[in-house]
Amino acid sequence: MYPGSDVLRLHVPDNKRAWNLKFEEYYPPNYTSSPVLDQPVWADLPVEKMKRFPKYNELDGKINRKSHQGKYEVLKGLPLNPNGRSGICGRGLLGRWGPNHAADPIVTRWLRDESNKIVYDETTNSPVLQFVAIQRSDSGDWAIPGGMVDAGEMVSATLKREFGEEALNSLEMEEREKSKLQHTINQLFNQGTLVYKGVVDDPRNTDNAWMETCAYNFHDVTGESVGKLQLQSGDDASSVKWMSISSNIKLYANHSTFIRKVALLRKAHW
Numbered sequence: 001m002y003p004g005s006d007v008l009r010l011h012v013p014d015n016k017r018a019w020n021l022k023f024e025e026y027y028p029p030n031y032t033s034s035p036v037l038d039q040p041v042w043a044d045l046p047v048e049k050m051k052r053f054p055k056y057n058e059l060d061g062k063i064n065r066k067s068h069q070g071k072y073e074v075l076k077g078l079p080l081n082p083n084g085r086s087g088i089c090g091r092g093l094l095g096r097w098g099p100n101h102a103a104d105p106i107v108t109r110w111l112r113d114e115s116n117k118i119v120y121d122e123t124t125n126s127p128v129l130q131f132v133a134i135q136r137s138d139s140g141d142w143a144i145p146g147g148m149v150d151a152g153e154m155v156s157a158t159l160k161r162e163f164g165e166e167a168l169n170s171l172e173m174e175e176r177e178k179s180k181l182q183h184t185i186n187q188l189f190n191q192g193t194l195v196y197k198g199v200v201d202d203p204r205n206t207d208n209a210w211m212e213t214c215a216y217n218f219h220d221v222t223g224e225s226v227g228k229l230q231l232q233s234g235d236d237a238s239s240v241k242w243m244s245i246s247s248n249i250k251l252y253a254n255h256s257t258f259i260r261k262v263a264l265l266r267k268a269h270w
């Protein structure tokens with residue numbers, strides 16, 4: 001079932017997923033949700049209302065329609081998901097035809113005991129890393145506090161903005177408090193490590209609209225910077241916490257694959 005709807009995806013066997021594989025009986029349902037059809041600023045027009053097709057695979061004015069995964073195909077004016085058939089066409093809950101760009105900040109610190117010593121996992125003998133996780137209010141899943149890159153916005157700005165809004169509730173802060181926080185975030189977010197760039201296996205993806213992200217790790221080595229901040233959920237997050245990283249964590253979409261990369265990078269327990 002497509003999220004937030006009663007539209008059922010058409011089953012796509014693994015051996016028919018790629019667009020170049022023949023699948024003659026492929027007639028997926030066409031669905032675009034009403035919030036998207038209401039034409040908010042973050043959404044494109046329906047194809048029938050367009051004066052021209054978007055400039056796919058290019059920077060289209062301020063809108064980035066390039067994929068991190070290279071050039072994608074366009075069929076009869078509609079872009080095709082680089083990961084193949086999804087069992088549904090249209091845009092679903094996504095605003096843009098083609099890639100919908102997001103950014104994911106993975107903020108980490110070491111798990112420490114009362115005497116401030118780093119905790120090691122007994123089975124792997126590796127230090128335990130924690131990351132700031134939010135609970136999404138749409139699906140209830142725990143996730144990285146990522147968000148959409150606004151038209152014309154730099155990814156580095158999205159990473160800070162989304163972390164502030166979702167994990168620290170910056171939208172509801174007084175100006176003075178906000179600028180103090182901004183300073184701490186700026187310092188930590190100055191040096192990030194890219195851990196993933198590409199399509200997200202997001203439940204909202206369709207044949208013609210899909211999520212892509214840049215996920216960066218920001219590691220607070222001493223635990224004295226962001227590691228000490230008071231977390232408070234805001235915007236479209238209903239909860240926030242430091243989550244200990246291990247192979248048992250269940251997260252939204254394929255976020256746990258990004259977290260695994262961070263664990264490997266930091267030589268932490270997984």
Ligand code: RP5
Pocket residue numbers: 102103104143144145146147148200202211212213253
């Ligand atoms: C995921 O959706 C991305 O990885 C990012 O975490 C998130 C962005 O969408 P919203 O949280 O803004 O809905 O695909």
